[in-house]
Amino acid sequence: MELFATTALIALLSAVVATILGYPIGNWLAGTGRKTRQLVSAFLLVPFLLPAFLIGITLLPLQPNAFNSITGILWIIGAHVFMNVGFMARVVSANQIPADQMEAASLDGASGLIKRFAIELPQQLAGMLSAGLLVALYSATSYGLVLTLGAGRVDTLETEIATAALRDLDLSLALALALLQTALTLCFFYLARSIGAEPTPLFGEKETASTGSKLGGVLAALLLAAIVIVFAGVFVRAITYGPGLVENFANLAGRGGRQILNISVAEAALNSLRNLLVAALIALPVAWLAAGRKKTSYLVLLPIGISPVVYGLVFLVLSGYLPSALSGTWLLVPIVQSLFLIPLSYQVLRPARQSVSTEIKDAALLDGAFGWKMFTQVEGPLVRKPLSVAAAFVALGSLGEFGAASFLAYGSQATLPLVMFRLISRPGPENLGMAMAAASLFIAVALAVVWIISLEARTQRQER
Structure with a gap:
C-alpha cells in the first residue's frame, strides 16, 4: 500500500501542478498573434511528445549525486510537469470561449476577473479535467523516468513489478x-467521470476575445528557457562526451564500449521503426472507429492507464499459451504498444470527428459515400490536422516505449529505448556519448514532427 500511495501521490501532484501552471500559459497563448501562438506552441509540445525515459536521460546530468527518496520524488514530479505543462497550455488555448460570449458579458458589465472565473473557466473545465486525467495516467505509468531519476531510491508500483518479475522471478507478487x-487507474477514471471530464480539441481556430495573461507570459518564458537549456545540454553533451560529436554518431553503428550491446543502436532503431508501423496500423483505425461513436467511451481510454510494464508482464505470462508463430516473434511488442496508443489517438480524434457536421455526413451518404469513400472524400479531409497529430503521437509514442519492450524485446529484437538505457547504465565516456547522440537525434525528430504539424495547419488555412 505504500507503493500504491507513492504512485498515486506522484501522479496526482504531477497532474495538479501541470494544470495549475498550464492554465495561465494557455490563456496567454490564446491572447498572442497566430504566428507567435503556433511557434511557441510547437516548442511547448516537444517535451510532451518525447518518451518519459528520454526526459529522464536529459535531466539526469542536472541531478545532484546525493539525494534521498523525498528529493527523488520531487525530481520525478518536476520532470512530469516539465513534460506536460505545454500540453495543458495547448488544451486551454484551443478551448477559449467564443468572442461573442465575452462581448455579451462585457456589455453586461462583467469585469475581467469575473469573465475569467465565472464564464471562461466553467466552460473550459471539462477539457482541462480530461487532459489532467491523461497527465495523471501517464505520470502513474512513467516507468523509464522513475528508473532513471529515482536511481533506486524511489520505488513505485511499476518498478516493483519489474523487480519482482525480472529479478526475483516472483510472478505472484508481480501480478x-x-x-x-x-485499481489505481480505475480510481482515476471514476474520479474523472464523476467530475465531468470530457475530451476536447487540442487545436482550435475559434475567433476569441482572450485578453491573455501576464502571469502566463512570465511562466511561458520560464518554461521555454528551461526547454532550451535542457535540450541544449543534451546536444552539448553529445559533442563533449566521449570521443566527440562525429565519432559519437559514427559509434551508433557499433555496440558500445566493450561491446556491451547485443545489437547496434542503428539496428535497434530499425526494430523500433518496424514496430511503429505495425502499432500505427492497429491503433489509428481502431481509434478512428471508436471516435465516431455518439457517446464518449471511457473503456477506450482505460488501457492508457494500465502500465506498459503490466502489459509486458501479462503477455510474458500468456506467451506460453499463445500460438508459437506469435509468442516467439517481435510482433508481440507492437501489438502491446497499440493497446495504449489507441487511447492517445482517440483523445485527439474524438473531438475532431464529433465536430464534423451531421448535415455534411448525411448529404454524403445520400450521394453514396460509404466506408472508405466517406473517409477519403468527406471526413478525412475535414479532420486532416487532428489525424496527422494523432499519427505523430502514435509514432513518437511507439518509438519511445520502454516498459513493455523491457519484458518482451530481447536479443536481436531490442528497441532503441532499451539500448539507450543500457548505454547510460554502464560506465564509460564512449557509452554516454553514444547515448547523448541518440537522444539528440530523438529530440531532432520530435522537433521535425512538431514543425510538420505546424506547416499542416498553415496549409489548411491557405486552402480555406
Whole structure:
C-alpha cells in the first residue's frame, strides 16, 4: 500500500501542478498573434511528445549525486510537469470561449476577473479535467523516468513489478502489484467521470476575445528557457562526451564500449521503426472507429492507464499459451504498444470527428459515400490536422516505449529505448556519448514532427 500511495501521490501532484501552471500559459497563448501562438506552441509540445525515459536521460546530468527518496520524488514530479505543462497550455488555448460570449458579458458589465472565473473557466473545465486525467495516467505509468531519476531510491508500483518479475522471478507478487496498479487507474477514471471530464480539441481556430495573461507570459518564458537549456545540454553533451560529436554518431553503428550491446543502436532503431508501423496500423483505425461513436467511451481510454510494464508482464505470462508463430516473434511488442496508443489517438480524434457536421455526413451518404469513400472524400479531409497529430503521437509514442519492450524485446529484437538505457547504465565516456547522440537525434525528430504539424495547419488555412 505504500507503493500504491507513492504512485498515486506522484501522479496526482504531477497532474495538479501541470494544470495549475498550464492554465495561465494557455490563456496567454490564446491572447498572442497566430504566428507567435503556433511557434511557441510547437516548442511547448516537444517535451510532451518525447518518451518519459528520454526526459529522464536529459535531466539526469542536472541531478545532484546525493539525494534521498523525498528529493527523488520531487525530481520525478518536476520532470512530469516539465513534460506536460505545454500540453495543458495547448488544451486551454484551443478551448477559449467564443468572442461573442465575452462581448455579451462585457456589455453586461462583467469585469475581467469575473469573465475569467465565472464564464471562461466553467466552460473550459471539462477539457482541462480530461487532459489532467491523461497527465495523471501517464505520470502513474512513467516507468523509464522513475528508473532513471529515482536511481533506486524511489520505488513505485511499476518498478516493483519489474523487480519482482525480472529479478526475483516472483510472478505472484508481480501480478498482485499489477492488480493494484490497475485499481489505481480505475480510481482515476471514476474520479474523472464523476467530475465531468470530457475530451476536447487540442487545436482550435475559434475567433476569441482572450485578453491573455501576464502571469502566463512570465511562466511561458520560464518554461521555454528551461526547454532550451535542457535540450541544449543534451546536444552539448553529445559533442563533449566521449570521443566527440562525429565519432559519437559514427559509434551508433557499433555496440558500445566493450561491446556491451547485443545489437547496434542503428539496428535497434530499425526494430523500433518496424514496430511503429505495425502499432500505427492497429491503433489509428481502431481509434478512428471508436471516435465516431455518439457517446464518449471511457473503456477506450482505460488501457492508457494500465502500465506498459503490466502489459509486458501479462503477455510474458500468456506467451506460453499463445500460438508459437506469435509468442516467439517481435510482433508481440507492437501489438502491446497499440493497446495504449489507441487511447492517445482517440483523445485527439474524438473531438475532431464529433465536430464534423451531421448535415455534411448525411448529404454524403445520400450521394453514396460509404466506408472508405466517406473517409477519403468527406471526413478525412475535414479532420486532416487532428489525424496527422494523432499519427505523430502514435509514432513518437511507439518509438519511445520502454516498459513493455523491457519484458518482451530481447536479443536481436531490442528497441532503441532499451539500448539507450543500457548505454547510460554502464560506465564509460564512449557509452554516454553514444547515448547523448541518440537522444539528440530523438529530440531532432520530435522537433521535425512538431514543425510538420505546424506547416499542416498553415496549409489548411491557405486552402480555406
